[in-house]
Amino acid sequence: MVKRRVHVAAAAIISSDGDKALIARRPSNVDHGGLWEFPGGKLAPYETGLEGLKRELHEELGVEIKRAQPLIRIHHEYSDKHILLDVWQVHEFSGEPFGREGQAVRWVPLDELVNYPFPAANLPILQAVMLPTEYLITADEEEDEDRFDACLTRALVEDEVRLVQLRAKSLDEAAYLARAERALALCREHGARLLLNGDPSVLEQVDADGIHLTSERLMALDRRPISETKWMAASTHDRKQLAQASRIGCDFVTLSPLRTTPSHPEVAPMGWHDFQQLVELAAMPVFALGGMTRHDANHARAVGAQGIASIRDFWKAPDA
Numbered sequence: 034m035v036k037r038r039v040h041v042a043a044a045a046i047i048s049s050d051g052d053k054a055l056i057a058r059r060p061s062n063v064d065h066g067g068l069w070e071f072p073g074g075k076l077a078p079y080e081t082g083l084e085g086l087k088r089e090l091h092e093e094l095g096v097e098i099k100r101a102q103p104l105i106r107i108h109h110e111y112s113d114k115h116i117l118l119d120v121w122q123v124h125e126f127s128g129e130p131f132g133r134e135g136q137a138v139r140w141v142p143l144d145e146l147v148n149y150p151f152p153a154a155n156l157p158i159l160q161a162v163m164l165p166t167e168y169l170i171t172a173d174e175e176e177d178e179d180r181f182d183a184c185l186t187r188a189l190v191e192d193e194v195r196l197v198q199l200r201a202k203s204l205d206e207a208a209y210l211a212r213a214e215r216a217l218a219l220c221r222e223h224g225a226r227l228l229l230n231g232d233p234s235v236l237e238q239v240d241a242d243g244i245h246l247t248s249e250r251l252m253a254l255d256r257r258p259i260s261e262t263k264w265m266a267a268s269t270h271d272r273k274q275l276a277q278a279s280r281i282g283c284d285f286v287t288l289s290p291l292r293t294t295p296s297h298p299e300v301a302p303m304g305w306h307d308f309q310q311l312v313e314l315a316a317m318p319v320f321a322l323g324g325m326t327r328h329d330a331n332h333a334r335a336v337g338a339q340g341i342a343s344i345r346d347f348w349k350a351p352d353a
């Protein structure tokens with residue numbers, strides 16, 4: 034049987050406080066009936082994703098999209114069809130949403146979405162709505178703990194970074210753990226999440242939000258080493274590593290190097306074209322890494338990424 038290919042546009046409509054998403058319940062008599070969904074539907078042959086989404090949200094909820102940004106594209110094989118879910122994050126709309134087709138609609142806090150039954154293709158959307166557009170990776174060369182704290186605090190306050198990876202390969206274990214405790218306290222104070230770069234067992238010593246695996250650690254694993262209550266991210270550089278990240282259930286990944294960087298001058302950059310092709314294959318949110326700045330974030334989103342990851346663009350002393 035040749036499977037039908039279905040292109041669907043769906044909306045993660047986010048409340049103005051940024052804390053909730055609007056979901057709807059599919060009627061019991063349709064495909065995936067009774068499950069919850071992000072409102073949207075099948076594109077007509079002549080429509081772009083955003084055009085189709087505007088039409089669908091008008092038909093299903095009675096709202097007009099004012100501002101939207103690509104969030105994630107998911108290819109998923111159902112038993113009867115191949116579906117492309119083209120998901121947009123809607124930041125601004127007019128009208129009061131209600132179920133124009135009689136469906137239940139509900140505003141749900143982002144971290145409670147996991148408690149609702151969604152179609153199987155939706156898991157990466159739940160991860161994507163929880164993640165910001167920027168991922169800070171701490172600089173490794175920092176020796177002085179006061180300066181480290183000042184740089185991290187500046188990024189949390191001035192750049193409003195909400196996702197941090199503590200990467201400090203030059204520190205010994207005791208120094209890393211001490212730094213991790215302080216970084217965790219600073220992140221908590223500013224509503225940011227902290228991932229530790231190291232062996233997953235480090236989470237038994239510091240109760241951070243998750244682990245970031247090097248590509249080497251990623252490839253050595255045969256299953257997810259930590260519970261679902263923590264986040265697991267990984268560094269990837271190619272198709273094989275992306276497939277492995279998906280197989281062991283990473284929540285998101287970085288994909289690099291997009292550009293040549295001072296830290297890895299010998300590695301050939303992949304550029305936006307190859308990056309986009311790899312992102313299209315990935316079954317989870319992907320951050321572009323390698324010479325990225327916040328100015329690249331919109332372009333990264335436009336080619337399917339979650340956003341950008343960077344050390345250099347965020348890591349500055351307050352007086353710099």
Ligand SMILES: Nc1nc2c([nH]c(=O)n2[C@@H]2O[C@H](COP(=O)(O)OP(=O)(O)OP(=O)(O)O)[C@@H](O)[C@H]2O)c(=O)[nH]1
Pocket residue numbers: 041042043063064065069070071072073074075076089116118152153154155
């Ligand atoms: N809208 C929407 N569809 C989803 C999601 N996840 C998911 O797997 N799908 C699948 O994508 C397809 C979308 O079809 P739909 O029923 O919304 O299409 P539609 O609004 O154009 O309805 P119609 O065909 O009755 O006119 C369905 O097979 C649905 O199960 C989701 O989050 N939102």
Ligand SMILES: [Mg+2]
Pocket residue numbers: 072073074075089093
């Ligand atoms: Mg629909």
